[in-house]
Amino acid sequence: MSSQIVDAAGAVSSGHTGPVVLDGIGLRVEDVVRLADGRARPVLRADAMKRVAESWDAARQIAATGRVYGRSTGVGANRNEDVPTEAAAEHGLRLLRSHAGAIGEELPAREVRALLAVRANQLLAGGAGLRPTMVTALCEALESGAYPVVNEFGSVGTGDIAALAQVGLALAGEHPWREAGSSGAGGASGEPRGVAGAPEPQHLDNNDALAFISSNALTLGQAALALHELRGLLEATQVVGALSVLAVDGAQEAYAAPVHTARPHRGSVEVARRMRELLGAADRPTPPLGRLQDPYGFRCLPQIHGPAHDAADALEEVVAIEINAAAENPLITPEDMAAYHHGGFYQAQLALALDHFRLALTQVARLSTSRLSTLNEPVYTRLRPFLADHEPASSGVMILEYAAGAALGELRAFSAPASLGHAVLSRGVEEQASFASLAARQTLRACGAYRLVVGCELVAAVRALRQREFRPDPDLPVGRALELALSVLNEDQADRPLTDDVTAAAALLDRFTDIWRRGG
Template identity: 90%
Template sequence: MPSQIVDAAGSGPSGQAGLLVLDGTGLRVEDVVSLADGTTRPEPGTDAMKRVAESWDAARQIAATGRVYGRSTGVGANRNEDVPTEAAAEHGLRLLRSHAGAIGEELPARQVRALLAVRANQLLAGGAGLRPTVVTALCEALESGAYPVVNEFGSVGTGDIAALAQVGLALAGEHPWRGAGFSGDGDAAGEPQGGVGAPEPQPLDNNDALAFISSNALTLAQSALALHELRGLLEATQVVGALSLLAIDGAHEAYAAPVHAARPHRGSIEVARRMRELIGAADRPAPPLGRIQDPYGFRCLPQIHGPAHDAADALEEVVAIEINAAAENPLIAPADMAAYHHGGFYQAQLALALDHFRLALTQVARLSTSRLSTLNEPAYTRLRPFLADREPASSGVMILEYAAGAALGDLRAFSAPASLGHAVLSRGVEEQASFASLAARQTLRACGAYRLVVGCELVAAVRALRQRELRPDPDLPVGRALELALSVLDEDHADRPLTDDVTSAAALLDRFTDIWRGE
């Protein structure tokens, strides 16, 4: 069942915030986003905390009577080296210190907060076997706005161990925090940064260290944030496509219900249905009186947008499973009093789903540039080339094709399949890598490029509709979208820089998402 959201006043980074009960089973992508943004604040569920306590007790008993990876042994190629009982407590901190080697730029607060939310919920699934106060500390940090310093690189898709070791050291009081009430990285003696909102240091030992870092919480957090933004942009793109369709007097036949019933792919059926609602088309529209068949940018929209929606659904299913999974190695099973060593941390499903999603989105963005080119053609708009004004040889929106093409180039580069990567690590013991971590970073980076491509189309579509003095029924979704765009985008059609126009159009896409959803 979904995590329970309770209306309650909060004191998180966004001020007043609803309460989200984490239970280790029902966290959703939108919940991760709301926790990252501070619009909800977390509270661990009572039953879930009981699972954590049972797992913690069982893990210590199991480790005291047998060999358990990472608790009574080393890790990686050191898995066969036993940790003496007298060194067990210090072993956990040494493991965190040695693995907290992430490199590169510091990650933004939003990504780190999403990481904390995912890890707290995963721990509440009850398979990690670490002390319950760690969950409480993570939730306290989310509520206060404090977040640890986490650097960008350190994972190859078999566990975000470097990033999570940094978080673990912060929880232990040995690594800097950021956020409200924090002003630096520590004193001259190397003490960790402190301030208002940092949770009390946790006494992490050999029973906590590996249990905490054996997760892909950062990769999943970044995947959730990227999916949420790009799904919204995908929906907004169809609204922009509908405006472009009106600007060229496009046919409705391509969205006819019988066309898609005859080839019943779920995503295409839904996109065609939504297009009919956006523009007020009949389920069985009459053929146009003019030209036969529009360019692919219009005629193939359901066949290209549909697979992207399907890919988003597939990715969301994978992310939802993983953010509610007890995937730590070893898995502590209190009912069996057993520690199961396994490879559940390996993120093949996530890497492949992310790669698939980006490839599908690139097709959608490329279709947007095709419609932009059509909008520049007098044969389709009955306007001057490039939607120019009446001055001789005016260039109008000509440059938008170049700008959109450049942004599309970045998007195409970000869409290279990360899952083709390979690594052999830890003296050959870990001889495969999913590179889901790279796939998640690439998907996040795709957001900005994709947004700009569609922003270019929106600027041109609104200019064409203005010049043709076309106004769809304001009660239709596409009519509401146009009125919104007209209120934001500059009506000056003289040759001038269009940078600000595209920036405004790109920002407007978030409101177009609400129109697509009927909100």
């Protein structure tokens, strides 16, 4: 199989639709997700491949005439040990074999494919000094769906060296692959040609090993997947919040333009504007005649959702830089024929941005549980406690508060700052660690718990609106959201298990994201 290469203008001549052009410059988070999910095929740009070739040629010349970390020397605390010329050919494979010690569960296919996509694009940025066929091999795997076995643990945020060493050995023909659609269980072949779609084994030497594994591609791929899902869920949460506002006759003046012009934080201003758009409210809505000041779950929604949007934007900026960066150590620069040794692989920005994002999302989820409690309160809904039916002492949706609280507890645990971690490794030479890898895993794991919290609120909000027989204008975004929810969620309000209701509501949130993005 031969990966398609396009010219600098990006022209694609095949009949495939929706390709992602890899050029080392413009890869986006959504592109990583599409490649990870197999919804797009990678296309290599010719000028980027030229950068790879130039870097490869320069690296071999530099390593042949001077000391270059990991090519003519050992790594870590072995950095001062030279590799004899006669041992150079085997040095690369020995390095990969010794470092391919990731442990724990096998990662799902989409996480490994995200790794492959990120690493291919980083290599196209130039600077790695890696043979060009490694890039095309990565893209062949992305196109076929085959993926190497990669285990979960092995990184502390200073390079995903264990995971990438496993991928490197798979490319060399010494580590197992899985076929597209595999569950990841059971005996994968150790021979790439025994798995459909795996690229032909690559010949690797001392100039390839460290050049390939000097990256945080797994962490970045996982961060991209988590950010994409959670940003969508954050948007959907605002639609659910708007339904809850209607369910309790909430005041809309909390979203008034003058309020947010007076305190112009970007995220809060945008959330308030979206709330007015979702609800069909004026920029200066008339204050209600009844209750004065709703609970925080309604009144402070822009002030709590806004920072989460800002945190998502900040995280996306960091991820976009990193997935298009030549952060290799050493960095090979053909222009001056130099190998620069540095710490550009250290992921402080990413770890801090991921921690910030999870903390902000936990605030949003906590606000959702606050609205859920309000929906159970007759003072605000003018309905029976817990939105129960008319049978004596019915419990209605009472249990959802407990279920949402339990999911919120899980989310809160995942939100502990990973960047507080510390490690001293390799005989004290590497005496700091960002733990961005842990932050990425925690952010991915937060997706399910967050989704369930908001699903509980949606079930209660729709039940309240059903009981009130309230239907907003179907031309409004909130009206479209309610019609969609009514068509999916069970209308039976008798006491019964609500597990399936919450599962359906949680799945529905992805379609609410579309409503949020289309707006009015």
